[in-house]
Amino acid sequence: MSVRQVGRVLECEACGPFNVEFMQAFNRMWLAHLGTWAGEQAVVVYTRWTHSLMATPDALAYYDKVMAAARAALPAGTVSLWCVPADVEGRAMMLPRWQAIMAAHGHPLEVVDNDAEGRARVSALLQR
Secondary structure (H helix, E strand, O other), rough: OEEEOOOEEEEEEEOOOOOOHHHHHHHHHHHHHHHHHOOOOEEEEEEEEEOEEEEEEEHHHHHHHHHHHHEEEEEEEEEEEEEEOOOOOOOOHHHHHHHHHHHHOOEEEEEOOOHHHHHHHHHHHHHH
């Protein structure tokens, strides 16, 4: 996992499968960026998923807690955009579970199939 800030975009790379220790490390990276975020403008959180979306139940439960706390820390209007190619393991089974967590905490989420589409959508989101 990596998280880096590029202007109003938080770019994330997520390579699964995921366990609770991974989620704890992700939370530390996430909080480091949110703690230094100085802008009031909405941001785009662009995550490129590779290899697998599979996650243990305790990893999903931890992610649920992270997303609950993140809602208050993100500027209004922030959108998450996930690039999840068709060949990512567990896409059909796990994507609805990840999406449900995001929806439960009011995080707008869009999903695209490839990076070119994702980059174009990031640009469009930043211009609105």
